[in-house]
Amino acid sequence: MAQPFSRNKVERRTFLKGAALIGAAVPLGGAVLVACGTNEPAATATRPLPAGTIPPDMVGHSNAPTTAAAAAGAPAAQTADGMDAMQKRVVDQFLANTKSPITKGKGNVPLQPVIDNGVKVFNLTMDEVEWEVSPGQKEKGFGYNATIPGPVIRATEGERVRIVVKNNLKESSSIHFHGLVVPNAMDGVPFLTQEPIKPGATFTYEFTLRNSGTHMYHSHHNAADQVNRGLLGAFIVDPKDPAKYPKYDREYIMVLNDVALGFTINGKGFPATDALTAKKGERVLIRWMNEGMMNHPMHLHGMPMEVFARDGYALPSPYLCDTLDVAPGNRYDTIVEATEAGAWAFHCHILSHAEGPQGMFGLVTALIVSE
Ligand SMILES: [Cu+2]
CATH class of the missing domain: 2.60.40.420 (Cupredoxins -  blue copper proteins)
Incomplete structure (x- = not known):
């Protein structure tokens, strides 16, 4: 042509x-x-x-x-x-x-939950990952389930969700559910609402989705580095009544x-x-x-x-x-x-x-x- x-x-x-x-x-x-x-x-x-x-x-x-x-x-x-x-x-x-x-690697992949007694269970890991940002540009990143952004967590207003996260990093971390109305103990801020999730440890968050909308989840520990390197993802809560959207x-x-x-x-x-x-x-x-x-x-x-x-x-x-x-x-x-x-x-x-x-x-x- x-x-x-x-x-x-x-x-x-x-x-x-x-x-x-x-x-x-x-x-x-x-x-x-x-x-x-x-x-x-x-x-x-x-x-x-x-x-x-x-x-x-x-x-x-x-x-x-x-x-x-x-x-x-x-x-x-x-x-x-x-x-x-x-x-x-x-x-x-x-x-x-x-x-x-x-480039290699794709983020924002939908995360399929496992259903346990009516609770949607999402399994995450925190991983070090070599991430190809643009052709030939490979960076030392951090990713949930080794992707940047992490997988998309999606559920409907009113549903109960459990997020189980294993820390495979060499440093501690935590997850904050940005924009979601959650019980204080589930807010993910080390030393304010929980102990940091140590390397090798697993932590379980569980709450009911009270507010719909376009939200996020990300690290709240050494965040200027951890979030910037890729510990972030989309958390979409669909409204119970789709006619509202x-x-x-x-x-x-x-x-x-x-x-x-x-x-x-x-x-x-x-x-x-x-x-x-x-x-x-x-x-x-x-x-x-x-x-x-x-x-x-x-x-x-x-x-x-x-x-x-x-x-x-x-x-x-x-x-x-x-x-x-x-x-x-x-x-x-x-x-x-x-x-x-x-x-x-x-x-x-x-x-x-x-x-x-x-x-x-x-x-x-x-x-x-x-x-
Ligand atoms: Cu800009």
Whole structure:
């Protein structure tokens, strides 16, 4: 297939337009991406970046401009063509990722409970894990059941749940159920409500789900390191009466994080982030949660988001926006009506979390709407 745009005059807007042309074909046919040459494996070796190319606030943050483009021997960014080639390369990788994963490891997998006397029992472990954040970028992470984010815990308002967790780490930990109304002893704060869960030990949490909504679970021990490294996950409580929740056709959970593993959505940095896909006319539910240490104003091109719940509580007046600032600890429930076909960039608008000389990275994905 011909290049949909000139390589000599590529700028960001053109890239995205090109991505839209390619992306629109993605759900329909198989050969498009191969023709774009995106199937080559990413090299694992990293090369030093040209001096001065790392945004100041990204120094020490490992996933920013160390894109696979730089790693795989793409031209350095000293020239316009060199910079453009690197930027194209990561977009091509992202589009290839919509066909088959370009990194190992996947988080947010639904966790099937075991039923014990009417109680839904969820079994978790806390593990050290080598986590591939973006192609070739492997980090020392911590994960529940060895994934980042941990598995999705999901149940219905009014149900009783038991979470049994074994600590396989070399340090103590605990789990806090962020947003859930629980008995104090189940709140997961070491020395305030429980003893820390020591290495090798198992702890059991049990409570009845009193409030529905988009919630989270995460470590509350050495949290700036443990949560940042990946001890986090989504805890979704569906309302007892489904009529109380807006109708939707597809659902996505978007867990934001930063610093230790770089800027990530669901444990991956662009180009390894999963695209959101929809058919034109569908209502796409997106559940946002920020487990990181910075605000992330998430911006969708092309269509607005309707925000109808914050922290699991229905808003009295839902509102439309195209940029939603998700602060650490916040959750938002939003619906996008997929009225516009194409591949629409969806990214944090603190631009040093999203795009540099080597191309887009970190908190970037796309909503790909097919006809
Ligand atoms: Cu951000």
